[in-house]
Amino acid sequence: MTWQSLYRRYRPRRFVDVRGQDHVVTALRNAVRDARVSHAYLFSGPRGTGKTTCARIVAKALNCERPVDGEPCLECDSCVAIEAGASYDLHELDAASNNGVDAVRDLITRAAMGTPGRAKVYILDEVHMLSTPASNALLKTLEEPPEHVVFVLATTDPQKVLSTIRSRTQHYEFDLIGADVMAAHVRWVAADAGLEIDGTVVDHVVRVGGGSARDTLSALDQVLAAGGIIDRAGGLDDLVAALVGRDPGAALGAVHEAVRSGRDPRVLAERLVARMRDAFLASVGVPLDHLPDADRARVAHLVDGAERPFLTRAIEVLGATLVDMRQAADARITLEAALVRLADPTADTSTSALLDRIERLERALAAGGGAPPSGDTTTPGPTAAV
Numbered sequence: 001m002t003w004q005s006l007y008r009r010y011r012p013r014r015f016v017d018v019r020g021q022d023h024v025v026t027a028l029r030n031a032v033r034d035a036r037v038s039h040a041y042l043f044s045g046p047r048g049t050g051k052t053t054c055a056r057i058v059a060k061a062l063n064c065e066r067p068v069d070g071e072p073c074l075e076c077d078s079c080v081a082i083e084a085g086a087s088y089d090l091h092e093l094d095a096a097s098n099n100g101v102d103a104v105r106d107l108i109t110r111a112a113m114g115t116p117g118r119a120k121v122y123i124l125d126e127v128h129m130l131s132t133p134a135s136n137a138l139l140k141t142l143e144e145p146p147e148h149v150v151f152v153l154a155t156t157d158p159q160k161v162l163s164t165i166r167s168r169t170q171h172y173e174f175d176l177i178g179a180d181v182m183a184a185h186v187r188w189v190a191a192d193a194g195l196e197i198d199g200t201v202v203d204h205v206v207r208v209g210g211g212s213a214r215d216t217l218s219a220l221d222q223v224l225a226a227g228g229i230i231d232r233a234g235g236l237d238d239l240v241a242a243l244v245g246r247d248p249g250a251a252l253g254a255v256h257e258a259v260r261s262g263r264d265p266r267v268l269a270e271r272l273v274a275r276m277r278d279a280f281l282a283s284v285g286v287p288l289d290h291l292p293d294a295d296r297a298r299v300a301h302l303v304d305g306a307e308r309p310f311l312t313r314a315i316e317v318l319g320a321t322l323v324d325m326r327q328a329a330d331a332r333i334t335l336e337a338a339l340v341r342l343a344d345p346t347a348d349t350s351t352s353a354l355l356d357r358i359e360r361l362e363r364a365l366a367a368g369g370g371a372p373p374s375g376d377t378t379t380p381g382p383t384a385a386v
């Protein structure tokens with residue numbers, strides 16, 4: 001048997017197999033069962049959360065010869081043909097690579113023709129990438145859809161879809177999958193595939209996957225192929241500690257150590273900004289369901305040690321740095337310059353850096369038993385330790 005990636009092998013085939021999107025799959029299955037399927041759906045959500053997978057299940061369920069309670073049987077000729085990618089009832093267009101008006105016109109012409117099954121399903125992936133003429137052509141069809149046609153528009157960015165198109169669809173939002181649900185899924189996949197993996201691997205792939213089933217199972221494939229965890233962003237904890245401790249030397253040391261062991265500065269920067277963002281969310285009371293327990297503990301530790309202005313400034317500075325790193329001849333130097341500015345706010349005269357210094361000053365004064373500062377605190381005295 002040729003090797004098939006876990007993501008493909010364990011792609012959900014029925015609604016009941018879809019993880020973490022209960023509100024969507026229940027509604028879709030009931031609509032199929034009760035013959036209340038809409039002519040146009042908009043599925044939005046982050047990549048790898050099941051949008052096109054659910055669209056394909058809709059196509060199977062609508063054309064299945066022996067559907068059971070809104071689910072496809074997976075055995076009839078229609079189900080088999082759709083799963084083999086050989087059915088005339090399912091058409092997919094990737095708007096990211098095919099965004100012109102000709103591609104949409106071609107699709108609409110075919111949509112207007114008859115069909116051997118009961119329903120023709122057209123999936124337009126990344127529909128926000130359609131050109132304006134293509135969007136307008138699609139809108140015309142959505143205004144008067146052919147009787148037997150169902151459009152499923154999928155997008156990671158629903159705000160960029162024409163509002164006139166959005167308003168003609170039933171909109172379902174797909175969520176990132178929570179860490180607990182994903183960890184259970186990974187354990188189930190491993191058991192079903194006869195793989196022995198320990199809790200460290202489960203935590204690792206759930207973290208790398210970031211709530212996307214596709215990315216999580218791809219990470220598991222990589223661990224299996226490599227024979228163990230290769231953490232390309234190792235050294236993150238040391239780097240975070242150096243920044244919180246306002247120690248530029250230690251921050252540069254952590255980068256040096258990470259790069260020396262073969263880690264990519266860009267990946268390190270991405271993970272760092274994600275950690276800071278998680279800490280900021282936690283500091284305002286947002287639950288971090290997408291993180292494994294070990295990471296949640298790390299974030300809680302960071303929230304204890306860092307003031308909120310520092311976190312917001314870190315997110316700003318590192319976000320801009322990630323953009324700069326894409327253009328930079330040496331991404332590591334760009335990252336190091338940003339880390340020095342973050343670790344040593346006196347090297348940075350931006351407003352957010354000054355706010356960060358004021359916050360630290362206020363805390364120092366409060367901790368020293370002095371009266372909390374009031375009024376104008378933008379001119380700290382010469383002896384203030386900031």
Ligand SMILES: [Zn+2]
Nearest residue numbers: 064073076079
């Ligand atoms: Zn069937």
